[in-house]
Amino acid sequence: MPMVEASGVHKRFGRTEVLRGVDLTVQPGEVCCVIGPSGSGKSTLLRCINHLERIDAGRMRVAGELIGYRESGGKLHELRESEIARKRQDIGMVFQRFNLFPHRTALENVIEAPVTVRRVPKAQARRRAVELLDRVGLADRRDAYPAQLSGGQQQRVAIARALAMHPRLMLFDEPTSALDPELVGEVLDVMRGLAADGMTMVVVTHEMGFAREVGDALVFMDEGRIVEAGAPRTVLADPQHERTRAFLSKVL
Amino acid sequence: MAAPTDGTSRPAREDTGAAPVPITAVPVRHPGRWLAVAVLAVLAAMAVNTVLTNERFGWDVVAEYLFSEPILNGLRNTLVLTALSMLIGIVGGIALAVMRQSPNPILSSAAAGYIWLFRGTPLIAQLLFWNFLSALYPRLSLGIPFGPEFVSVDTNVLITQFAACLLGLGLNEAAYMAEIVRGGLLSVDPGQNEAAGALGMSRAQTLRRIILPQAMRVIIPPTGNETISMLKTSSLVVVIGYFELLTSAQRISNQNFQVIPLLIVAAVWYLALTSILTVGQGFLERRYGRGLTPERTGPALFPRKAAP
Ligand SMILES: Nc1ncnc2c1ncn2[C@@H]1O[C@H](COP(=O)(O)OP(=O)(O)OP(=O)(O)O)[C@@H](O)[C@H]1O
Numbered sequence: 376m377p378m379v380e381a382s383g384v385h386k387r388f389g390r391t392e393v394l395r396g397v398d399l400t401v402q403p404g405e406v407c408c409v410i411g412p413s414g415s416g417k418s419t420l421l422r423c424i425n426h427l428e429r430i431d432a433g434r435m436r437v438a439g440e441l442i443g444y445r446e447s448g449g450k451l452h453e454l455r456e457s458e459i460a461r462k463r464q465d466i467g468m469v470f471q472r473f474n475l476f477p478h479r480t481a482l483e484n485v486i487e488a489p490v491t492v493r494r495v496p497k498a499q500a501r502r503r504a505v506e507l508l509d510r511v512g513l514a515d516r517r518d519a520y521p522a523q524l525s526g527g528q529q530q531r532v533a534i535a536r537a538l539a540m541h542p543r544l545m546l547f548d549e550p551t552s553a554l555d556p557e558l559v560g561e562v563l564d565v566m567r568g569l570a571a572d573g574m575t576m577v578v579v580t581h582e583m584g585f586a587r588e589v590g591d592a593l594v595f596m597d598e599g600r601i602v603e604a605g606a607p608r609t610v611l612a613d614p615q616h617e618r619t620r621a622f623l624s625k626v627l
Numbered sequence: 628m629a630a631p632t633d634g635t636s637r638p639a640r641e642d643t644g645a646a647p648v649p650i651t652a653v654p655v656r657h658p659g660r661w662l663a664v665a666v667l668a669v670l671a672a673m674a675v676n677t678v679l680t681n682e683r684f685g686w687d688v689v690a691e692y693l694f695s696e697p698i699l700n701g702l703r704n705t706l707v708l709t710a711l712s713m714l715i716g717i718v719g720g721i722a723l724a725v726m727r728q729s730p731n732p733i734l735s736s737a738a739a740g741y742i743w744l745f746r747g748t749p750l751i752a753q754l755l756f757w758n759f760l761s762a763l764y765p766r767l768s769l770g771i772p773f774g775p776e777f778v779s780v781d782t783n784v785l786i787t788q789f790a791a792c793l794l795g796l797g798l799n800e801a802a803y804m805a806e807i808v809r810g811g812l813l814s815v816d817p818g819q820n821e822a823a824g825a826l827g828m829s830r831a832q833t834l835r836r837i838i839l840p841q842a843m844r845v846i847i848p849p850t851g852n853e854t855i856s857m858l859k860t861s862s863l864v865v866v867i868g869y870f871e872l873l874t875s876a877q878r879i880s881n882q883n884f885q886v887i888p889l890l891i892v893a894a895v896w897y898l899a900l901t902s903i904l905t906v907g908q909g910f911l912e913r914r915y916g917r918g919l920t921p922e923r924t925g926p927a928l929f930p931r932k933a934a935p
Pocket residue numbers: 388393411412413414415416417418419420
């Protein structure tokens with residue numbers, strides 16, 4: 376069963392059609408990188424996967440289950456807020472602007488969701504958080520507030536925070552775009568490690584090197600459609616579509 | 628998985644073996660500040676002198692009444708009214724602000740209507756309304772609408788003078804607090820909502836654990852204002868025959884004609900309460916500023932001389 380299965384996904388904001396029939400399949404353990412020009416709908420697609428945006432047409436399934444809806448008697452029923460929240464627990468998300476909780480220390484950021492949502496005992500959540508912070512190389516910064524951390528460190532805490540919920544799928548929306556060039560590597564290192572551990576990941580990125588090296592699939596989006604998809608090396612070396620070629624010639 | 632090589636937190640430093648020489652610069656001098664201090668000191672001394680030596684201030688009368696029973700009774704009422712009305716105001720304000728932001732149009736317009744009504748009519752009118760509710764509805768009852776009643780009480784028994792004061796002050800305050808809280812909620816980065824939502828937190832959990840604590844930083848200063856203002860606004864309860872600090876002072880001066888000393892008595896108490904509230908506010912601001920406001924390391928008024 377695919378981890379993510381989008382078929383004919385449409386999304387409109389008022390008059391503007393942002394996604395115009397997206398089909399995408401991501402198998403468990405796969406790393407799928409999404410590239411494309413600004414405004415092509417990459418973030419929107421990612422946000423539809425965990426129902427931060429609700430889709431207007433088509434079907435979005437994660438691990439075989441519809442996102443945002445329940446199907447019974449041939450009809451779609453909207454899910455309650457609590458049911459949506461329940462499904463989101465299994466999907467981690469990392470944002471371009473980190474979005475750490477600024478009033479909580481690094482450690483408190485990581486234990487927040489397990490304790491309030493999963494009701495994990497505090498001591499146990501703490502132990503796991505310390506492990507995760509160690510894994511992203513921040514064991515010694517656990518008591519720092521986000522404002523006291525560099526961008527790269529904040530993003531690594533954000534990854535640890537998402538991992539604390541034991542997600543089956545991780546979504547990354549340009550995780551390194553807000554970082555100074557010398558901080559990009561430390562975040563990509565963590566993501567590389569995650570991929571090696573078999574995490575299923577959908578990564579919107581402009582880091583073509585990462586896509587080539589770590590990605591199992593590369594998807595090029597333009598104007599709300601997937602224009603080209605395939606093995607990263609093939610797509611990057613020999614793009615079939617004119618628009619892919621034009622885009623790659625600008626970014627490579 | 629290997630920890631990332633963290634080259635950033637440990638910057639390479641050239642180890643020359645020698646300790647760095649601390650800077651011993653002569654600080655900038657501020658002669659203007661010393662002059663200002665001198666002028667202010669003289670003015671303050673003059674003010675204290677005239678206030679203390681002018682007999683018409685009646686300091687002996689002030690001393691006589693400062694801790695007198697009627698004043699202390701008034702003070703107690705002021706404190707109780709302020710504390711309880713602010714409690715109603717803050718709780719009600721948070722509820723109204725959350726309702727206003729609700730995606731449910733019925734809730735949000737109900738809250739907007741409430742705020743419109745209670746901010747749009749004079750507080751005195753509201754106090755009088757609650758006090759004279761019994762003229763409109765002599766009995767209040769609980770039951771099924773248009774059906775049988777379970778309990779029914781005399782309005783005058785349920786809404787005492789004190790209850791009318793609390794309803795008037797508290798419900799009015801809630802309307803103002805609602806806008807203060809709403810401003811606070813709006814000040815929080817929308818990304819916080821998304822991050823919490825993506826972690827599977829419910830709307831209520833997000834509000835309580837993530838949004839409100841951050842909004843507090845913006846909510847506290849105007850709430851301090853409201854509380855200090857409520858200390859004095861509560862004197863309006865005199866219109867429905869209740870009394871507090873200022874009323875007590877005026878009742879005494881109506882009898883002994885010592886108007887100014889008794890106003891001073893009231894003012895001293897108001898200042899004392901305001902001081903306590905100000906300290907408490909600073910405490911709360913530090914508590915909720917954690918991680919959000921950088922430690923203040925601003926310039927000192929008079930920088931100390933560099934060590935020789
Ligand atoms: N909440 C919204 N309301 C209205 N329009 C939106 C909203 N979110 C996104 N859009 C529009 O949808 C289009 C696609 O946005 P999206 O953020 O998905 O693009 P993107 O591919 O992620 O671009 P970028 O590389 O700049 O992040 C844009 O034209 C944007 O203006």
